[in-house]
Amino acid sequence: MTTGIRAAAGLRGKALVDGEFLFTNDDFSAIARMLYEDAGIALTETKASLVYSRLAKRLRTLGIESFRDYCKLVSGSEGISERQNMLAALTTNVTRYFREPHHFEHLKQKVLPELIARAKARGRVRFWSAGCSTGPEPYSIALTILDAMPDAANYDIRILATDIDPNVIATGRAAVYPDEAMEPVPAALRERWMVRVKDKGRDAWGAGEEMRRLVSFRELNLMGHWPMKGKFDAIFCRNVVIYFDEATQARMWSRFGPLLNPGGRLYVGHSERVTATDLFETDGLTTYRLRDGIA
Ligand SMILES: C[S@@+](CC[C@H](N)C(=O)[O-])C[C@H]1O[C@@H](n2cnc3c(N)ncnc32)[C@H](O)[C@@H]1O
Structure with missing residues (x-):
């Protein structure tokens, strides 16, 4: 394995955001891919903490122990309704009367x-x-x-x-x-x-x-x-x-x-x-x- 590939492989298993649940680059990429496919929303890694905090609540509610398991759920046919919840959690709904x-x-x-x-x-x-x-x-x-x-x-x-x-x-x-x-x-x-x-x-x-x-x-x-x-x-x-x-x-x-x-x-x-x-x-x-x- 070259140094570059080894470094990338290491990064994939490393925490991207510190917190209660392990959240790796691979988890972030999988979630970003699903959000893009479903809603056209393009997430960059600068949003990793935001994604973590919004979805950590979903993991707690569902009693899921890692983002890896959460990604597995929302990518499969069992997780269709949770995928909708994920989308709702990740969209920004800020609005107000007579905005602009x-x-x-x-x-x-x-x-x-x-x-x-x-x-x-x-x-x-x-x-x-x-x-x-x-x-x-x-x-x-x-x-x-x-x-x-x-x-x-x-x-x-x-x-x-x-x-x-x-x-x-x-x-x-x-x-x-x-x-x-x-x-x-x-x-x-x-x-x-x-x-x-x-x-x-x-x-x-x-x-x-x-x-x-x-x-x-x-x-x-x-x-x-x-x-x-x-x-x-x-x-x-x-x-x-x-x-x-x-x-x-x-x-x-x-x-x-x-x-x-x-x-x-x-x-x-x-x-x-x-x-x-x-x-x-x-x-x-x-x-x-x-x-x-x-x-
Ligand atoms: C920041 S709010 C803007 C609300 C309002 N237009 C305003 O300016 O106050 C963005 C809204 O776009 C919706 N949205 C994001 N992606 C969408 C998509 N692919 N199709 C339909 N609505 C989408 C979100 O759910 C969210 O409610």
């Missing part, structure tokens, strides 16, 4: 006037929050629409909210948020369109009927088949592709393009950039417009 508020201002000023006119003329208007997490993003779209068009829920206006993680979809459907989560929501909007509820004995805010009628939640993996038939007027895919590699990001832009109506908008996260300049032109900060003649 300039997007909602742009929507209100530049996009909604034409769409509201179309809806009032009995046309169809659709939004997609792709990677919606627990719901504040699609509900912020709903609140922006309701603010501009209070009877919007009576028209053919809908917001599709999708995510790979069934837990966040369930939270979005339940639509109950603690008071702290409501801070970015203007009081007038909150009081008009949301309701006071109790959540585990604590005061909280729940989405009102109109918000619920506007938003539909579905589980959807962006890496898989997209069953939607109709086109969208705006897609919000913010702080999602940041976890994908460049090739996967490029695939996303080329799949979003044909799903947009002429002049449709694509909103991305503050650190994301749409590189498909053949399809999209810049229309504001991290906001893109489908080029004329594409749809």
Whole structure:
């Protein structure tokens, strides 16, 4: 065995992160490979401690003694549901109401006037929050629409909210948020369109009927088949592709393009950039417009 190969073999059996469970390079590589295959999420070794701490909880819950055994479980047919739990544990679900508020201002000023006119003329208007997490993003779209068009829920206006993680979809459907989560929501909007509820004995805010009628939640993996038939007027895919590699990001832009109506908008996260300049032109900060003649 050459020195290099021996060193690599030694490293594979050595702890990558110090802790209660042995977590080696091989374990990390196996988990990273599964996450990439399942969700398109590209993990680098700088995330090893994060992976360890998030999954150590799963090992404890399951009474599994090593990452090696855990990897064996999630790679086999017995471990399909645990593989889903692993995915949920490794995805980042951070979100908040009116995150990157300039997007909602742009929507209100530049996009909604034409769409509201179309809806009032009995046309169809659709939004997609792709990677919606627990719901504040699609509900912020709903609140922006309701603010501009209070009877919007009576028209053919809908917001599709999708995510790979069934837990966040369930939270979005339940639509109950603690008071702290409501801070970015203007009081007038909150009081008009949301309701006071109790959540585990604590005061909280729940989405009102109109918000619920506007938003539909579905589980959807962006890496898989997209069953939607109709086109969208705006897609919000913010702080999602940041976890994908460049090739996967490029695939996303080329799949979003044909799903947009002429002049449709694509909103991305503050650190994301749409590189498909053949399809999209810049229309504001991290906001893109489908080029004329594409749809
Ligand atoms: C950081 S959150 C962003 C939430 C929201 N868009 C925002 O900006 O506040 C990223 C979300 O993307 C979801 N996600 C990651 N990979 C995905 C995939 N392959 N398909 C669908 N959703 C995915 C995660 O589950 C997570 O809820």
